[in-house]
Amino acid sequence: MIARICPLLLLATDAGPPENLSIFDPVSPPAFRIRDLLYLVLGVSAVIFVLVEGMLLYSIFRFRHRESDGVVEPPQIYGSKPIEIAWTLAPLLIVFVLFLVTVRSVAEVRPSEPPKGAMRVKVVGHQWWWEYEYPGLGFKTANELHVPIHTPIDCDLQSADVIHSFWIPRLAGKTDVVPNHPNRMWFQPLEANLYLGQCAEFCGTQHANMMIRVVAQAPEDFEKWVENQKKPAVNDPAVRTGRELFLSQACVNCHTVHGTSAAGTFGPDLTHLMSRDTLVTGMVPNNREELRNWVRNPDTIKPLSLMPNMHLTDRQVDSIVDYLLTLK
Ligand code: CUA
Numbered sequence: 001m002i003a004r005i006c007p008l009l010l011l012a013t014d015a016g017p018p019e020n021l022s023i024f025d026p027v028s029p030p031a032f033r034i035r036d037l038l039y040l041v042l043g044v045s046a047v048i049f050v051l052v053e054g055m056l057l058y059s060i061f062r063f064r065h066r067e068s069d070g071v072v073e074p075p076q077i078y079g080s081k082p083i084e085i086a087w088t089l090a091p092l093l094i095v096f097v098l099f100l101v102t103v104r105s106v107a108e109v110r111p112s113e114p115p116k117g118a119m120r121v122k123v124v125g126h127q128w129w130w131e132y133e134y135p136g137l138g139f140k141t142a143n144e145l146h147v148p149i150h151t152p153i154d155c156d157l158q159s160a161d162v163i164h165s166f167w168i169p170r171l172a173g174k175t176d177v178v179p180n181h182p183n184r185m186w187f188q189p190l191e192a193n194l195y196l197g198q199c200a201e202f203c204g205t206q207h208a209n210m211m212i213r214v215v216a217q218a219p220e221d222f223e224k225w226v227e228n229q230k231k232p233a234v235n236d237p238a239v240r241t242g243r244e245l246f247l248s249q250a251c252v253n254c255h256t257v258h259g260t261s262a263a264g265t266f267g268p269d270l271t272h273l274m275s276r277d278t279l280v281t282g283m284v285p286n287n288r289e290e291l292r293n294w295v296r297n298p299d300t301i302k303p304l305s306l307m308p309n310m311h312l313t314d315r316q317v318d319s320i321v322d323y324l325l326t327l328k
Helices: 029-062 081-109 219-230 237-248 288-296 314-324
Strands: 119-126 129-134 139-142 144-148 153-159 164-166 175-177 183-187 193-198 211-217
Touching: 029 081, 029 183, 119 144, 119 164, 119 175, 129 144, 139 144, 139 219, 144 219, 153 164, 153 175, 175 183, 211 219, 237 314, 288 314
Parallel strands: 119 153, 144 211
Antiparallel strands: 119 129, 129 139, 153 183, 164 175, 193 211
8 A cells, every 4th residue: 555655665566466566465474464563663663753853843943043032042951850761761662662573573474383284395596596396295396386375385495506585575574595504484375366576685697587476376276286296297299309309408407307307406397397377487478489589599588597508400499399388
């Protein structure tokens, strides 16, 4: 609401979901807690601001120099016990209350134990994409995190290279993703929707293109998605040429396609590539045209990404893309 009135406050826009990235529009308990704390701090600060500025302005005008005053210095008054006590105790009390509320908020946003009944997801930040592993379910995916609504999601945050930061404003506060130092965070979407987020720590030239997509689904839709993700890759005989070409290239050093010999782990798991709506961390829609651009020369979409230009011929690119398009 406030973000709509004052767009400078945040990234929020008038656009509805999923472009809504406003922390003032939470849909998950930690995000509610953070917003409420912000409102409280803003409110207290506003009252102090109005009081102090009000007294200042009043004094400036009420006691300003007048011609009739002559040049005499105004009376100098030192020390008033009641005032000294009041302006020591009042801030102390305010700071103490804010401290207590902050401690309570931190305990809720970052509990020492995962919330009851939480689903664990391992989130690995890479330059510049996100890997999501579902340890309880036995598969990995990339860039589009699917979760069931009303279930606490306990994220185990790890980095494969540099410091990233995992931030989906409507679901939870940002948490740094630090190499060799696993962090945890949790959220619990209360509405089915697509929630967008963003890597919030500068991690290299493509930091701004390290976007986050969380697809919160009704439990039955999530189950359907899980069932599909658990299957090995589709093996369509019509694209045998493309599959063999893919498996003969260096693609297999970085990508996994379950049910084939491709078992690389540096890049995203492609077993169910076509179940994702976007490519390249949400930069472009996942379709034939963008797949062709990406496979032919990744630099046209994301310069300096670790996906190399394989210098394939147009026919080879088409053949590999035909194969990739079957990986539903
Ligand atoms: Cu990853 Cu910024």
